[in-house]
Amino acid sequence: MTSIAHDKPTQPLLEVRNIVKTFGGVTALSGVTLDLLPGEVLCLAGENGCGKSTLIKIISGAEKPDSGEIIVDGISHSSMDTTNAIKNGIQVIYQDFSLFPNLTVAENIVLTSAVASRRHTYSQRAARPAAQAIVEELGLKLDLDADVEQLSVADKQLTAICRALVSDARILIMDEPTTALTHTEVERLFIIVERLRARGVGLIFVSHKLDEVLKISQRVAILRSGKNVVTDLASTLTPRTIALHMTGLELDESRNISELPPESGVVLELDRMSLEGAYQDVSFTLRRGEILGVTGLLGSGRTEIAESLFGVVPHESGIIKIDGSPVRIHSISDAIKAGIGYVPEDRLTQGLFMDKSIADNIIAGSPDEHATRLRMLDLRAVRETIQALFARLRVKAPNVQAPVRSLSGGNAQRVVLAKWLARRPRILMLNGPTVGVDIGSKAEILGILRAEAAEGMGIIIISDDAPELVACCHRVLVVRNGRVVDILEGDDVAIDTIREKVAA
Amino acid sequence: MSAISLSLPTRLSRLRGANNEGVLALVLLALIVGMSIANPVFFTLPTAFSILRSSIVPLIFALGVLMVIISGGIDVSFAAIAVFAAYTTVQMHQNGAPDLGLVAAFLLALLIGASLGAINGFLIARFRLSTLIVTLGTQGIFKGALLTYVGSRYVADLPDSMAAVSTTNLFAVDTASGGAYLHILVVPAVLMAVGLAWVLRYTMFGRSIYAIGGDVEAARRAGIRVVRTQMVVYVIAGTMAAVGGMIYVIMERSASPQILVGSELDIIAAVVLGGASIFGGRGSVLGTTLGVLLVQVIFNSLILAGVPSAWQRTAVGLLLILGVGIQAITSRKSSRAKVMDETIQKQEVPA
């Protein structure tokens, strides 16, 4: 709780004092205090459920606090509303982006500031240059006229960043801004952040990637269970100490892979698989019990390879062999029949039935495996599967009937994982398995994957989180321009090597 | 696809329009050509004017429904609102109120329509109820209230000011195949279409409707006053319904509380056919207009085309399915093409 020494005492842009918020008797925030100075990046750290999101919502006016005050430029407010927050220069880039899927990129960028300006008319012709300007300023490649619906996750995120920046925000809150960005894109974002700091903008940065946190922020505020634990200069902290403050646990990101027994056979073999315009001549093998990392820039074709293997966009040529025999994968059901499972990139829309119960989600991929001979659900088997996975994956939820919407990112990802484990696929592919997942959950999810691999499952992790790949992958495939350019093995599986190969 | 140079598909997709309007226009054209071959009389000015005339009221309704559908809702109560507003206005005159004059009569009807629309809007925006549920409910309430409390009599004679408009034509042309008359009330319909197109495209209110239809939560976070905008949408939809009702009554030269109700699904079909997404966020005035015209051509050409009357209902259904089917197939193809485009684009990102 030490207040940091500055050269001269500047008035904070934003102060929150003793914010208390309860939801039906459960305390989400109990007296949280925070200040943000002009030109600084304050990192807000904490595990999912620690109250970060609630705090952001209160600052941005989406929720009202029970007590406490929000002071912007020295003026105290007992609560905010969204319009007031925007008027006061507060902008939030939400984790789910809050974009309009049916509108173009340009419009998404411009609309919010147009709303805040309370003008009545809207001119597409005037709007586009403004959007163009910010996109160019950030050095991005975004098709301004594309519908946001059709963008990749990363492009959506970039659009959301552009939108926040276009309206001259003075207080910018970024909720996990880098989760879907590749390393180079993160670097670019950081340059932008520096530029904003120079302009006197204050940024609150929420991230689970601790090395990034320390790199970008001047101060770090750590919350645990709705309380301030520590606020300190970034230079005095290490990932280890942050993790310790957040979880009370020691963080282990060291390389931990099992020895593959020499007799363990090849479960998947690709021979010159190609899809025009996406990837060419992709060949690799995956052994039983092996965890294979696939990395590369966004658009390198890494996601397309996975989606072809899963039958979403079928490949055009080449041979896929599973357990030595060639298989035809032209649809998702082909892939599933062949024993392939896929945890998709976009968890919320592709992976989960948000309003359905955890139980329904877990069983969603394997109703036939839990059917009696009369094509009825075998309720006993269903129950056993759900209970076993619920317990084994340690999903934190009041019960299995709770809707998935009520879960945090890490717990939601466990549910997606559970859906596939309920089927026991031979090969499980995971695209960004720990994106938006807190540290504790991340370690647990990797642990689960290691355990599954140890039991003979072949696992492919598509990720650009180098530490994560190093932590659990036997080998790492580097994809560039639709081709596999490197297969890193043994000591080559190291953070710096991976980053270097990806960016080459 | 791959054999053709990239520019052609792009150009084609421009032609197709954001909501498949191009394909719809082609379907409409094909239908007109087909009908004209079946019976040359179809391809004459009187027929064209007649179809335009029959499209006036459906178009006005469809515009209101379009706005509601873009905002992510659906409205099945507009016909009830239309009858309520128009019949009540006429009935007041019938009960001894002086002839208000056309403008005042319209204003009264619009006021009624706006109030009923406000009821819809209030229930939807405040209670966050499903729009289908609310408008299904209010549809019954409005019609029931009209017949219970306002009256049920057929009114044969409109106030003079309204009756005068009934037989006014914008122009009348004598052609070989008989007189062709374009009714004056085409004008307000066209004005409303143009007006709504402008509002949707060039005002913050219009863009807010799209935004809300795209993602309500995001709209709220962006500072759009969702409740207020939804209220306004339903008030305007109610007002437009009232205009439609008044025009219907004027063109019919009589008023009865039993008119219009039952036509809701045809109107909604025309709007969806016009490319509006039933899930909200998408739709255009141009597409809706084409959709309405297509449905009206289907409805009003079967006798000319020589379809026996016993088979006309079937023919309407078949043509509808045909039109929608072509739409569905082409839009599916285009979405497949989009996936390809996207991957190509990604490929071009420099490393």
Added chain:
Amino acid sequence: MKLTDPRLEPLSRMNDSVESGWSRALALVRIEGGVRRMLILLAVAFVIFAALRPSIFLSGTNLRNIALNSPEIGVLAIAMMLAMLTGGIDLSLVAMANLSAITMATLFTAMAANDPGQAEQMFPVIVLAGVAVGVLGGAINGLLISGLGITPILATLGTMQIFNGIAVAWTGGKTLYGSPEVLTGIGASTLGGVPTLFCLFVLVAVAIGVVINRTPLGLRIQLQGANPTAALYSGIASRKILMSTYLMTGLLSGIAGVFFIARNPTASADYGASYVLLVIVIAVLGGTNPNGGFATVFGVVLATLTLEIVSSGFTALRLSSYQYAIAQGLILVAAMAAEQIKWRRRRNRKPVLQPT
């Protein structure tokens, strides 16, 4: 799939909070929101009318008539609920039911012209043919929706016109007369005082309830409606699911056609036109989410009975059909608004999950 079985063992190896959560969930789930609301509404409606006009409303005749009127509407409402469960809608239900009834009447008349006795014996074949026509209609809908990808509201609006048009052309607009005695007999009979048709309706409802909640197909239908994209990525073949759903709605329409003709040995193209909107009202009143993913058969059955009771009660009170239309609208809106307010309050109370 819903784990509503009260015998369900608590998760033995879970920690305490999870365990108490279970029992809380069970208490909540046993009577789900929509169903509970409908039970209350039903009881309230019944008590009001029973109190106001006991001699008429509580008479055996009236109660039996309510039970006699419900099956055909109820079966169609369940079909509508199924379509809505996948996020669709089926406007062609009544038209299919009429085609089914017309098929049966035509077949019977044709057979009876040759040999009346044999026509009677062929009654199962005739019924099967009627149901088959419904299934065929459903197959056409399914093909258009799952195969061609046409929006359900447009596809079924089109097929409604087509089926209805075929019925008109087939009958020349006339009402056909004729149905096997057995069928008419079933329509007029009671089992222990309850009309047989109502018992059959309950059977159908239970069967559909089992399909939705206790079979892989039903689970997939629910998931498909809840999130089509996630369903795709979970390996749920949406085409197959939609096809099965619309086959089922067709089947139910066919059954409704059998109910039509059992109640009244006539068949015509324009019977039941007012049911098209009514069954949508019943389905949503019964707790079906028109956007898909959520519905209960029990709720729909209760909604059917509630509206029947209110409508009978209104006639007993000598109120007009227009006043009933107002009441129906008010019930729909008020019930949903009450539910929504309660739901929102509950959501605000929902605890934030604490990390352990």
Added chain:
Amino acid sequence: MKLLRTSAFLALGVSAVLMTGCGSVNDGAAASGASDGAKASDMTMVTVVKLKGIAWFDRMDEGVLAYGKRAGIDTRTEGGDDVSPEKQIKIIQDLIAQKPTAITVVPNSPEAVANVLAQAKAKGIITVAHEATGIENVDIDIEAFDNAVYGEKIMKSLGTCTESKGEYVQFVGGLTAKTHMEWVGAAYDYQKSNFPDMKRVEDPIESTDNEAAAYQKAKEILAKHPNIKGFQGSAGNDVPGIARAVEEAGKTKDICVMGTSIPSAANKYLATGGIDKIFFWDPALAGEAQLEIARILATGGKIEVGTDLGIKGYNSLKKLDGYDNVFLGDASIEADAESAKQYDF
């Protein structure tokens, strides 16, 4: 698979019904019967009409109420809020529970309500129908006239108007509307044998009893058959819609428009010559006639050939050949611009 199971369920249910001794929905019919000499003040009679809230049945309601006042009987009309057989069935069912003395009905589909009327009869309720020739399970069906004669009468006028030649078209409210089909059928037959130079150029066209639709279809007809000489309408909204199209085409003088309608809807066009003649009967009197028959039956009287109901047009009932219980009045009215003015409905 699930189809199989569902059908298994069904089969099970059906066989269960067949095996258990079945009751009947008509059980417990306390066939009180119509006791002779019942007092008028104890009687309740309900007229179930096709649809509430339209001019025609509003007028019938006037007759029903007037009759009730006069006879001291509790009378009223009931009806659905749209034209549907299923709503009428439901209303009659609900009425049975109230045990009125008589139910009179103007059915949307005579066949469809026959079954529920049987239930009413079983409970001892007197049943009378109107506009429903051939309906089963009613004590008496009273028609304002013989449908065939009525159709011929319209054609006679139309033929005279078109000077026995030229093309003509018939409109019906719905292809499923039985009386409409009978009228146009009889008219068509009459034309074939009496006006050989006239030609029906289309099958009967369906207006869905919607004036706008009648107008549109008439315009199509005018475009397709420029030499058309005559229109026959059946639903009340047919001729006004047709007349509007004819007026707009400027052919009021060349084309004869005739058919069933009501004065209030047709007056405007009768005045301009758009409609040449309308045919109808007074629904108020038809309503009274139904109730009077019910009263006679309730007090033990009989309806026979020649019975005088004391209501204009129903002074000497005739019996329709081939039916036991169908009686005809002579209540049809034809009116031109002048004579239509005296009717206020």
